[in-house]
Amino acid sequence: MAYLGKSVERDMYFGAKPELFRLAETMRKNSTEAENILWKSLKKFRIKGYIFRRQHPIDIFIADFYCHKIKLVIEVDGEVHDNIQAQEYDDGRSGEIERYGIKVIRFKNEEIINNQELIIQKIRSIITEISSPSLLGEGDRKG
Numbered sequence: 001m002a003y004l005g006k007s008v009e010r011d012m013y014f015g016a017k018p019e020l021f022r023l024a025e026t027m028r029k030n031s032t033e034a035e036n037i038l039w040k041s042l043k044k045f046r047i048k049g050y051i052f053r054r055q056h057p058i059d060i061f062i063a064d065f066y067c068h069k070i071k072l073v074i075e076v077d078g079e080v081h082d083n084i085q086a087q088e089y090d091d092g093r094s095g096e097i098e099r100y101g102i103k104v105i106r107f108k109n110e111e112i113i114n115n116q117e118l119i120i121q122k123i124r125s126i127i128t129e130i131s132s133p134s135l136l137g138e139g140d141r142k143g
Contacts, residue, residue, distance in 0.1 A: 012068040014100050016057035024055040024062045031055075034076050034109035035064060041120050042074075050127060058097055063104075070130045071102040074123065078109050103130060 031039070031054070042052040042065060049069060056066035058073070065074040077090070094104040105126060112119050 013057050014059045016059060020057040024057050027055040034112040037116060038076060038112050061093055061097060072130060073097055073102055073104045075106045077106055
């Protein structure tokens with residue numbers, strides 16, 4: 001896909017710039033073991049209409065996985081995310097992404113590698129929660 005030096009206007013990218021798409025493509029080619037495992041599992045949700053994208057540009061960030069239909073970002077965190085500075089950055093980054101009405105959830109590499117079934121159950125539960133209208137009305141969603 002060619003980008004002509006302009007910001008991509010599509011609503012699922014929230015104004016991401018062309019250079020971010022090139023970086024995302026590179027990141028897709030260099031996925032971690034945990035990202036590869038989760039990607040295989042997330043593909044199974046396509047049957048129900050929940051299409052996840054890998055290394056998806058959103059504004060100035062690249063989300064590990066994103067489903068636009070329900071505005072859900074899934075982040076996969078390695079050891080580098082264990083220190084306090086990284087956690088503070090991640091919190092700020094999540095807050096910026098959430099400004100767009102997107103829910104952000106995080107899993108550690110070890111969780112995905114060692115407890116795949118539990119992680120998929122958690123994701124399935126979150127998808128159900130997000131996509132089910134609340135009892136208060138159609139416009140109010142749990143989040």
